[in-house]
Amino acid sequence: MKRVILTSSSGVGLTYAGRADMVVPLIFRFVWGPLPTSHHLEDYLTGGYYRGDPEVRWSDLVGRLPQTGLAHKETGLVWFCETYGVEFIELWFDPEPNSQLQLIWILDYLRSHPSITHCLRLRRVNFDLREADGPQLRDRTVRESEIAECDFEIANMAWEAYRAPTPELCFGLLTRDLPRLPFLKPALEALLAELPSPITGLGATEARLIELIARGHNRTKELFQPGGLLETRVFDQWELGPLLEGLASGPMPAVAGLDPKLATLAPHDARGRNAAYRRSRLSLTEFGKAVLEGREDFRRHNPIRRWWGGTLLTNERLWRWDRERRLLIAP
Incomplete structure (x- = not known):
């Protein structure tokens, strides 16, 4: 061989x-x-x-x-x-x-x-x-x-x-x-951009999601499909669902219209979850519009528990990334 x-x-x-x-x-x-x-x-x-x-x-x-x-x-x-x-x-x-x-x-x-x-x-x-x-x-x-x-x-x-x-x-x-x-290095910078912003509390893909929803793209199929509108380099279509659910849940959701049945389905129920995503018709809440405009910080009102490599992001240990200044901000 x-x-x-x-x-x-x-x-x-x-x-x-x-x-x-x-x-x-x-x-x-x-x-x-x-x-x-x-x-x-x-x-x-x-x-x-x-x-x-x-x-x-x-x-x-x-x-x-x-x-x-x-x-x-x-x-x-x-x-x-x-x-x-x-x-x-x-x-x-x-x-x-x-x-x-x-x-x-x-x-x-x-x-x-x-x-x-x-x-x-x-x-x-x-x-x-x-x-x-x-x-x-x-x-x-x-x-x-x-x-x-x-x-x-x-x-x-x-x-x-x-x-x-x-x-x-x-x-x-x-x-x-x-x-x-x-x-x-470009890959690492793209990954760092998925840390929450110091202004909106959103990572790059989250921010892109609510921008597209604000423009009227309310179907998950057009948002999630590979090579589609979202143009994400970091997450695949199976990871975008939980990311969207994070924006649509919590005390102050930024996104409305996600099928409520998702909350009752097991994570491994791919068929049921895909059907629920397809039934969803997304829109921004008033709070979501304020986040999009930089007037509110999503993470000040909603919990986070997500891994970034070996880093566990929580509200108490929330590392942030300033994309404009290319600066990492410690908790």
């Missing part, structure tokens, strides 16, 4: 592009909810199954291979690459923030496996993998570079910063020169 591609879920299409003998899409979403533990991430990559353990492993997303069949099943990723003579391991991660977080995580992990680090190649994917069609993925020229020790060091620094209990270390990285990982 000559070539393996590691990519994010955005790069699933590479499986059919004929650019590698094996394509491994990594599934983790690091931009929403608590981060997986180091043990959980290790288990995902080392393979093996345990009684009562329902978790997906890396190999579950790779089908039968022409050269090795199902030999990769229930094995470790590194062990498989060593055993089957993989010559090149290419990293295809586009500029989307979650993909950049996956890149620094996998680089940090592979750093401790020197037997294969010489095989690693970084592809500078400067376009959206999810939106690229088959011919683009197959034929597009994508710059390649070897992985240097400084790349591992930056990845380790950035991954530890994102996992830290405050966003301060991530903010500090914005002043660093990171030419070999050119999409990392």
Whole structure:
């Protein structure tokens, strides 16, 4: 086996592009909810199954291979690459923030496996993998570079910063020169922009949501669909629902018209929740209009308990981001 591609879920299409003998899409979403533990991430990559353990492993997303069949099943990723003579391991991660977080995580992990680090190649994917069609993925020229020790060091620094209990270390990285990982700083800044504003109390995607609702876009389908009006770079359509629910609940909601049945449905009831979202007809409350105009702070009147990387945001520990001044504001 000559070539393996590691990519994010955005790069699933590479499986059919004929650019590698094996394509491994990594599934983790690091931009929403608590981060997986180091043990959980290790288990995902080392393979093996345990009684009562329902978790997906890396190999579950790779089908039968022409050269090795199902030999990769229930094995470790590194062990498989060593055993089957993989010559090149290419990293295809586009500029989307979650993909950049996956890149620094996998680089940090592979750093401790020197037997294969010489095989690693970084592809500078400067376009959206999810939106690229088959011919683009197959034929597009994508710059390649070897992985240097400084790349591992930056990845380790950035991954530890994102996992830290405050966003301060991530903010500090914005002043660093990171030419070999050119999409990392823009991704970190996009993530920091999702912290509450010091004026409105809303993150960038929340603010965009209420702007669109104020313009009359009252259907969740047009707000949530990939590549739609919202143009979010950080959250996917499954994460936008809880974000919208946060704006429509609490003592002083900014959004009205969300189907009340959502409050009674289990988080895993995707079918029921999707139907409830489709039934919703959204509008701004008077308070929501005041928030949109910067006359009210949403977080002064409503609770928050949300993860930003390793930081748990609460009303008592509410880190904020000033987008105009590019400044992190401590609680």
